[in-house]
Amino acid sequence: MMTIKLPVPPFTKATAIQKVRLAEDAWNTRDPDKVVFVYTEDTRWRNRTDFPVGREQVHQFLTRKWGRELEYRLIKELWAYGGNRIAVRFAYEYHNDAGQWFRAYGNENWEFNAEGYMTHRHASINDLPISESERKFFWPIGRRPDEHPELSELAL
Template sequence: MSNNIEKKYPVPPFSLESAIEKVRKAEDAWNSRDPELVSKAYSIDSKWRNRNEFINGREEIAQFLTRKWKKESEYRLIKEIWVHGDYKIAVRFAYEWKDQETQKYYRSYGNENWKFNDQGLMIERHASINDLEITEDQRKFKWPQGRRPDDHPGLTELGL
Protein backbone atom coordinates (compact mmCIF):
# COMPACT_ATOMS: atom_id res chain seq x y z
CA MET A 1 0.00 0.00 0.00
CA SER A 2 1.53 3.38 -0.92
CA ASN A 3 1.76 6.40 1.35
CA ASN A 4 -0.77 8.13 -0.90
CA ILE A 5 -3.63 5.86 0.18
CA GLU A 6 -2.59 4.76 3.66
CA LYS A 7 -4.26 6.79 6.39
CA LYS A 8 -3.81 6.80 10.14
CA TYR A 9 -6.63 8.70 11.80
CA PRO A 10 -6.96 11.31 13.02
CA VAL A 11 -5.24 13.19 10.20
CA PRO A 12 -3.95 16.77 10.14
CA PRO A 13 -4.65 19.56 10.50
CA PHE A 14 -5.05 18.80 14.20
CA SER A 15 -7.49 20.40 16.59
CA LEU A 16 -6.77 20.08 20.30
CA GLU A 17 -9.25 17.18 20.49
CA SER A 18 -7.80 15.30 17.50
CA ALA A 19 -4.23 15.87 18.74
CA ILE A 20 -5.16 14.42 22.15
CA GLU A 21 -6.76 11.44 20.38
CA LYS A 22 -3.60 10.95 18.27
CA VAL A 23 -1.44 10.95 21.42
CA ARG A 24 -3.65 8.37 23.16
CA LYS A 25 -3.65 6.12 20.08
CA ALA A 26 0.14 6.29 20.03
CA GLU A 27 0.30 5.44 23.75
CA ASP A 28 -2.06 2.50 23.24
CA ALA A 29 -0.02 1.16 20.32
CA TRP A 30 3.27 1.41 22.22
CA ASN A 31 1.73 -0.30 25.26
CA SER A 32 0.78 -3.22 23.00
CA ARG A 33 4.54 -3.83 22.59
CA ASP A 34 3.82 -5.01 19.03
CA PRO A 35 6.62 -3.64 16.80
CA GLU A 36 4.71 -4.25 13.56
CA LEU A 37 1.56 -2.54 14.84
CA VAL A 38 3.52 0.46 16.13
CA SER A 39 5.59 0.79 12.95
CA LYS A 40 2.42 1.20 10.85
CA ALA A 41 1.80 4.63 12.42
CA TYR A 42 4.93 5.90 10.65
CA SER A 43 5.49 6.66 6.99
CA ILE A 44 7.54 4.17 4.99
CA ASP A 45 10.45 6.64 5.01
CA SER A 46 9.94 8.06 8.53
CA LYS A 47 13.02 9.57 10.20
CA TRP A 48 13.67 9.11 13.92
CA ARG A 49 16.14 10.28 16.45
CA ASN A 50 15.71 8.19 19.59
CA ARG A 51 18.27 8.99 22.27
CA ASN A 52 21.53 8.53 20.35
CA GLU A 53 20.13 6.37 17.54
CA PHE A 54 19.07 7.54 14.10
CA ILE A 55 16.44 5.26 12.61
CA ASN A 56 15.10 5.38 9.05
CA GLY A 57 11.91 3.77 7.80
CA ARG A 58 9.39 1.26 9.08
CA GLU A 59 11.66 -1.75 8.84
CA GLU A 60 14.32 -0.15 11.07
CA ILE A 61 11.59 1.10 13.42
CA ALA A 62 10.23 -2.43 13.87
CA GLN A 63 13.76 -3.81 14.39
CA PHE A 64 14.51 -1.11 16.96
CA LEU A 65 11.27 -1.79 18.88
CA THR A 66 11.90 -5.55 18.84
CA ARG A 67 15.32 -4.96 20.47
CA LYS A 68 13.88 -2.41 22.88
CA TRP A 69 11.11 -4.63 24.23
CA LYS A 70 13.39 -7.65 24.44
CA LYS A 71 15.51 -5.66 26.91
CA GLU A 72 12.71 -3.63 28.56
CA SER A 73 10.20 -6.02 30.13
CA GLU A 74 7.17 -4.94 32.16
CA TYR A 75 6.98 -1.88 29.88
CA ARG A 76 4.16 0.57 30.63
CA LEU A 77 3.94 4.03 29.07
CA ILE A 78 1.95 7.22 29.63
CA LYS A 79 2.04 10.03 27.05
CA GLU A 80 0.62 13.51 27.53
CA ILE A 81 0.17 16.23 24.94
CA TRP A 82 2.30 19.29 25.49
CA VAL A 83 1.41 21.43 22.45
CA HIS A 84 0.14 20.96 18.91
CA GLY A 85 0.01 22.67 15.54
CA ASP A 86 -1.68 21.77 12.28
CA TYR A 87 0.87 19.05 11.39
CA LYS A 88 2.98 18.80 14.55
CA ILE A 89 2.48 17.49 18.07
CA ALA A 90 4.84 17.67 21.04
CA VAL A 91 4.38 15.23 23.91
CA ARG A 92 5.98 14.46 27.22
CA PHE A 93 6.00 10.92 28.49
CA ALA A 94 7.17 8.55 31.16
CA TYR A 95 7.45 4.80 31.04
CA GLU A 96 8.48 2.16 33.52
CA TRP A 97 10.34 -1.00 32.69
CA LYS A 98 12.53 -3.75 34.08
CA ASP A 99 15.95 -4.36 32.58
CA GLN A 100 16.09 -8.03 31.59
CA GLU A 101 19.83 -8.22 32.15
CA THR A 102 20.16 -6.49 35.53
CA GLN A 103 16.59 -7.04 36.83
CA LYS A 104 16.53 -3.37 37.92
CA TYR A 105 13.49 -1.13 37.46
CA TYR A 106 13.61 2.23 35.69
CA ARG A 107 11.32 5.14 34.98
CA SER A 108 12.25 6.86 31.75
CA TYR A 109 11.18 10.45 31.19
CA GLY A 110 11.16 12.21 27.88
CA ASN A 111 9.85 14.54 25.27
CA GLU A 112 8.97 13.83 21.66
CA ASN A 113 8.40 16.12 18.71
CA TRP A 114 6.24 14.62 15.98
CA LYS A 115 5.59 15.75 12.40
CA PHE A 116 2.87 14.20 10.22
CA ASN A 117 1.97 14.00 6.55
CA ASP A 118 -1.53 14.58 5.13
CA GLN A 119 -2.39 10.90 5.67
CA GLY A 120 -1.74 11.12 9.42
CA LEU A 121 1.45 9.04 9.24
CA MET A 122 4.35 10.31 11.31
CA ILE A 123 7.21 11.39 9.09
CA GLU A 124 9.55 12.63 11.85
CA ARG A 125 10.02 11.67 15.49
CA HIS A 126 12.63 13.31 17.72
CA ALA A 127 12.87 11.77 21.20
CA SER A 128 14.96 12.88 24.17
CA ILE A 129 14.88 10.41 27.06
CA ASN A 130 16.43 10.14 30.53
CA ASP A 131 16.38 7.06 32.76
CA LEU A 132 15.97 7.02 36.52
CA GLU A 133 16.57 3.81 38.45
CA ILE A 134 13.67 3.10 40.81
CA THR A 135 12.79 0.38 43.27
CA GLU A 136 9.84 -1.90 42.74
CA ASP A 137 7.88 -0.11 45.47
CA GLN A 138 8.44 3.24 43.70
CA ARG A 139 6.67 2.03 40.58
CA LYS A 140 3.46 3.91 39.72
CA PHE A 141 2.47 2.13 36.50
CA LYS A 142 1.12 -1.22 37.68
CA TRP A 143 -1.90 -1.86 35.46
CA PRO A 144 -2.00 -5.23 33.64
CA GLN A 145 0.30 -5.30 30.60
CA GLY A 146 -1.31 -3.54 27.62
CA ARG A 147 -3.51 -0.47 27.28
CA ARG A 148 -3.56 1.92 30.24
CA PRO A 149 -7.05 1.83 31.81
CA ASP A 150 -9.11 4.97 31.22
CA ASP A 151 -9.40 5.57 34.97
CA HIS A 152 -5.62 5.34 35.58
CA PRO A 153 -4.10 8.75 36.36
CA GLY A 154 -2.02 10.51 33.73
CA LEU A 155 1.35 12.16 34.21
CA THR A 156 -0.01 15.41 35.61
CA GLU A 157 -2.26 13.61 38.10
CA LEU A 158 0.69 11.44 39.21
CA GLY A 159 2.88 14.50 39.71
CA LEU A 160 5.32 13.34 37.06
Protein backbone atom coordinates in the same frame (compact mmCIF):
# COMPACT_ATOMS: atom_id res chain seq x y z
CA MET B 1 -2.51 3.41 -2.09
CA MET B 2 -2.08 4.65 1.50
CA THR B 3 -5.04 4.45 3.87
CA ILE B 4 -5.88 7.31 6.20
CA LYS B 5 -4.72 7.16 9.86
CA LEU B 6 -7.28 9.28 11.67
CA PRO B 7 -7.11 11.83 13.06
CA VAL B 8 -5.27 13.80 10.40
CA PRO B 9 -3.75 17.29 10.44
CA PRO B 10 -4.34 20.08 10.96
CA PHE B 11 -4.86 19.07 14.58
CA THR B 12 -7.26 20.60 17.07
CA LYS B 13 -6.74 20.12 20.79
CA ALA B 14 -9.24 17.25 20.76
CA THR B 15 -7.72 15.49 17.76
CA ALA B 16 -4.17 15.99 19.08
CA ILE B 17 -5.19 14.38 22.39
CA GLN B 18 -6.78 11.53 20.44
CA LYS B 19 -3.61 11.04 18.34
CA VAL B 20 -1.46 10.97 21.49
CA ARG B 21 -3.67 8.34 23.14
CA LEU B 22 -3.66 6.20 19.99
CA ALA B 23 0.15 6.34 19.97
CA GLU B 24 0.30 5.41 23.67
CA ASP B 25 -2.07 2.50 23.11
CA ALA B 26 -0.02 1.23 20.16
CA TRP B 27 3.28 1.41 22.05
CA ASN B 28 1.76 -0.35 25.08
CA THR B 29 1.09 -3.38 22.87
CA ARG B 30 4.88 -3.75 22.55
CA ASP B 31 4.23 -5.27 19.12
CA PRO B 32 6.64 -3.86 16.50
CA ASP B 33 4.64 -5.55 13.72
CA LYS B 34 1.65 -3.33 14.55
CA VAL B 35 3.40 -0.19 15.76
CA VAL B 36 5.48 0.43 12.62
CA PHE B 37 2.41 0.92 10.46
CA VAL B 38 1.58 4.32 12.00
CA TYR B 39 4.82 5.65 10.48
CA THR B 40 5.60 6.46 6.85
CA GLU B 41 7.84 4.10 4.86
CA ASP B 42 10.61 6.72 5.02
CA THR B 43 10.01 7.89 8.61
CA ARG B 44 13.01 9.51 10.32
CA TRP B 45 13.69 9.19 14.05
CA ARG B 46 16.06 10.39 16.71
CA ASN B 47 15.84 8.30 19.87
CA ARG B 48 18.72 8.77 22.29
CA THR B 49 21.73 7.61 20.22
CA ASP B 50 19.66 5.74 17.62
CA PHE B 51 18.67 7.31 14.31
CA PRO B 52 16.49 4.77 12.49
CA VAL B 53 15.22 5.66 9.02
CA GLY B 54 12.30 3.78 7.50
CA ARG B 55 9.88 1.21 8.85
CA GLU B 56 12.34 -1.68 8.73
CA GLN B 57 14.92 0.09 10.89
CA VAL B 58 12.17 1.28 13.26
CA HIS B 59 10.93 -2.32 13.50
CA GLN B 60 14.44 -3.52 14.39
CA PHE B 61 14.80 -0.72 16.94
CA LEU B 62 11.48 -1.52 18.64
CA THR B 63 12.26 -5.25 18.71
CA ARG B 64 15.54 -4.56 20.52
CA LYS B 65 13.92 -2.01 22.83
CA TRP B 66 11.11 -4.24 24.04
CA GLY B 67 13.46 -7.21 24.28
CA ARG B 68 15.42 -5.42 27.02
CA GLU B 69 12.78 -3.11 28.57
CA LEU B 70 10.69 -5.73 30.35
CA GLU B 71 7.16 -5.16 31.71
CA TYR B 72 7.10 -1.85 29.80
CA ARG B 73 4.18 0.48 30.61
CA LEU B 74 3.90 3.95 29.05
CA ILE B 75 1.87 7.12 29.56
CA LYS B 76 1.97 9.96 27.00
CA GLU B 77 0.47 13.42 27.49
CA LEU B 78 -0.10 16.23 25.01
CA TRP B 79 2.22 19.19 25.53
CA ALA B 80 1.58 21.31 22.40
CA TYR B 81 0.19 21.07 18.88
CA GLY B 82 -0.11 23.11 15.72
CA GLY B 83 -0.78 22.31 12.09
CA ASN B 84 0.73 18.90 11.38
CA ARG B 85 2.93 18.74 14.52
CA ILE B 86 2.40 17.46 18.05
CA ALA B 87 4.71 17.63 21.07
CA VAL B 88 4.24 15.18 23.93
CA ARG B 89 5.81 14.44 27.25
CA PHE B 90 5.88 10.90 28.51
CA ALA B 91 7.03 8.53 31.20
CA TYR B 92 7.36 4.79 31.14
CA GLU B 93 8.44 2.13 33.59
CA TYR B 94 10.29 -1.09 32.91
CA HIS B 95 12.85 -3.39 34.43
CA ASN B 96 15.96 -4.92 32.92
CA ASP B 97 16.86 -8.62 32.94
CA ALA B 98 18.64 -8.14 36.29
CA GLY B 99 15.37 -6.95 37.87
CA GLN B 100 16.34 -3.26 38.23
CA TRP B 101 13.34 -0.98 37.70
CA PHE B 102 13.57 2.31 35.79
CA ARG B 103 11.32 5.22 35.02
CA ALA B 104 12.13 6.91 31.74
CA TYR B 105 11.04 10.52 31.27
CA GLY B 106 11.03 12.36 28.01
CA ASN B 107 9.65 14.58 25.32
CA GLU B 108 8.84 13.82 21.72
CA ASN B 109 8.24 16.06 18.72
CA TRP B 110 6.14 14.50 15.99
CA GLU B 111 5.38 15.54 12.42
CA PHE B 112 2.62 13.98 10.30
CA ASN B 113 1.75 13.82 6.62
CA ALA B 114 -1.71 14.69 5.27
CA GLU B 115 -2.84 11.05 5.64
CA GLY B 116 -2.08 11.02 9.39
CA TYR B 117 1.14 8.94 9.29
CA MET B 118 4.12 10.09 11.34
CA THR B 119 7.01 11.23 9.18
CA HIS B 120 9.38 12.38 11.96
CA ARG B 121 9.84 11.45 15.61
CA HIS B 122 12.46 13.22 17.73
CA ALA B 123 12.74 11.90 21.30
CA SER B 124 14.76 13.08 24.26
CA ILE B 125 14.75 10.55 27.10
CA ASN B 126 16.29 10.20 30.57
CA ASP B 127 16.27 6.97 32.60
CA LEU B 128 16.06 7.04 36.38
CA PRO B 129 16.69 3.85 38.38
CA ILE B 130 13.84 3.35 40.86
CA SER B 131 13.02 0.79 43.49
CA GLU B 132 10.05 -1.47 42.95
CA SER B 133 8.25 0.41 45.75
CA GLU B 134 8.56 3.67 43.74
CA ARG B 135 6.63 2.29 40.77
CA LYS B 136 3.41 4.06 39.77
CA PHE B 137 2.26 2.10 36.71
CA PHE B 138 0.57 -1.15 37.77
CA TRP B 139 -2.08 -1.92 35.16
CA PRO B 140 -1.87 -5.29 33.38
CA ILE B 141 0.47 -5.31 30.37
CA GLY B 142 -1.29 -3.66 27.44
CA ARG B 143 -3.53 -0.59 27.12
CA ARG B 144 -3.60 1.77 30.10
CA PRO B 145 -7.11 1.70 31.59
CA ASP B 146 -9.09 4.91 31.04
CA GLU B 147 -9.49 5.41 34.79
CA HIS B 148 -5.72 5.22 35.45
CA PRO B 149 -4.23 8.64 36.34
CA GLU B 150 -2.34 10.55 33.68
CA LEU B 151 1.13 12.08 34.13
CA SER B 152 -0.12 15.37 35.54
CA GLU B 153 -2.34 13.57 38.05
CA LEU B 154 0.66 11.49 39.15
CA ALA B 155 2.80 14.65 39.52
CA LEU B 156 5.29 13.29 37.00
